[in-house]
Amino acid sequence: MSLFKKLFAKISRNDISTLDLLELESLLIEADLGAGVAKKIIENSKSRKNEDFLDSVKRTLSESLSNKSREISYDSEKPTVILIVGVNGTGKTTSAAKLANYLKNENRKVMIAAADTFRAAAVAQIQTWGERLGIPVVFGNDGADPAAVAFDAAKRSITEKFDYLIIDTAGRLHTKDNLMAELEKVKRVVEKIIPVNEVLFVLDGTTGQNGLAQAQIFNESVGVTGLIVTKLDGSAKGGIAIATEAALDLPIKFIGTGETLTDFARFESVKYLEDLTSL
Ligand SMILES: Nc1nc2c(ncn2[C@@H]2O[C@H](COP(=O)(O)OP(=O)(O)OP(=O)(O)O)[C@@H](O)[C@H]2O)c(=O)[nH]1
Ligand SMILES: [Mg+2]
Numbered sequence: 001m002s003l004f005k006k007l008f009a010k011i012s013r014n015d016i017s018t019l020d021l022l023e024l025e026s027l028l029i030e031a032d033l034g035a036g037v038a039k040k041i042i043e044n045s046k047s048r049k050n051e052d053f054l055d056s057v058k059r060t061l062s063e064s065l066s067n068k069s070r071e072i073s074y075d076s077e078k079p080t081v082i083l084i085v086g087v088n089g090t091g092k093t094t095s096a097a098k099l100a101n102y103l104k105n106e107n108r109k110v111m112i113a114a115a116d117t118f119r120a121a122a123v124a125q126i127q128t129w130g131e132r133l134g135i136p137v138v139f140g141n142d143g144a145d146p147a148a149v150a151f152d153a154a155k156r157s158i159t160e161k162f163d164y165l166i167i168d169t170a171g172r173l174h175t176k177d178n179l180m181a182e183l184e185k186v187k188r189v190v191e192k193i194i195p196v197n198e199v200l201f202v203l204d205g206t207t208g209q210n211g212l213a214q215a216q217i218f219n220e221s222v223g224v225t226g227l228i229v230t231k232l233d234g235s236a237k238g239g240i241a242i243a244t245e246a247a248l249d250l251p252i253k254f255i256g257t258g259e260t261l262t263d264f265a266r267f268e269s270v271k272y273l274e275d276l277t278s279l
Pocket of ligand 2: 092093122170171
C-alpha cells in the first residue's frame, strides 16, 4: 500500500503535468494494478473537469471493482458446499482452515474434506488444522480418487446435518488438462447429490498479473464464484486486488494477511480503497 501513498504524496492534487501522468502510469503498473486499470486512471484524470485529481483516481479504482456479491453463500436447508481451488502453494489449505474457523465463529457446523490426495503430507496438514479447530476432516487413503473423498464427505455432511462442507483440493497448474479434468470431476461428482455453492479461487497476492490468467482458466473449468487473495502481508503493492476484479469481474470475498488463523478477513472494498489511497 505504501507505494500508493508515496505516489499520491508526490503529486499535488490538481496541478498534474504530462510528465507526472507518465510517472503515475508506470508507478500504477509497478503497484500491480495492471495496464488496463492504469490506463483508465490516466484517461479519466485527463478528462476530469471539476473533480480533484485524487477523487478522480479513487472513482476509477472504485469503478474497477466487481459489483458481484461478496457474501459467502449460506443454505439453511442443506450443507453449503465450498470448493477451494488454485495453483500450487497459493495458500489453499491454510485458507480452507481459516475459512472453517471463520464460519465456526459464526456458529456454523463445519466439515472439511481433504480432497488433496496427491501428497501424503497434504492430508496430515489439513488434519492438524482440523484437530486444532475441533472440526471433522474427511479423508481417504493416499492416492485415493479426490472425487470419491469429496463425495463421501458430501454424503456425510448431509446425513450429519452440517452447515458447511469445505473441500480442500490439490494445487494444480491451469495448463494441465488432466488435472483440470480431475477438478471438474470433483465438482461434478459432488453435484450428483448436492450443489456446490461456492468455488473459491485462491490467488497468491505476490504473484502479480500471472495469477489473472490462472484464475481465468479455473473459472472456465469449474465456474469460480469468488476469490481469496492471500499473502497480502508480504506485498507492499496491493494493486493486484483491483487488477483482478477489473480483469475478471470476480469478487474478492476474503483476504489472507499471514500464516495464522486470524490473519484472515472479509474483503471490505470501501475500506481497502481508503487504505490504498489515503495520504
Ligand atoms: N505470509 C503469508 N503466508 C501464507 C498466507 N496463506 C498461506 N501462507 C503460507 O503459504 C504456504 C503455502 O500454504 P498452503 O496453505 O499449504 O498452500 P496450498 O495452496 O494449500 O499448497 P498446495 O496444496 O501444495 O498447492 C504456507 O507456508 C502457508 O503458511 C498468507 O496470507 N500470508
Ligand atoms: Mg494444500
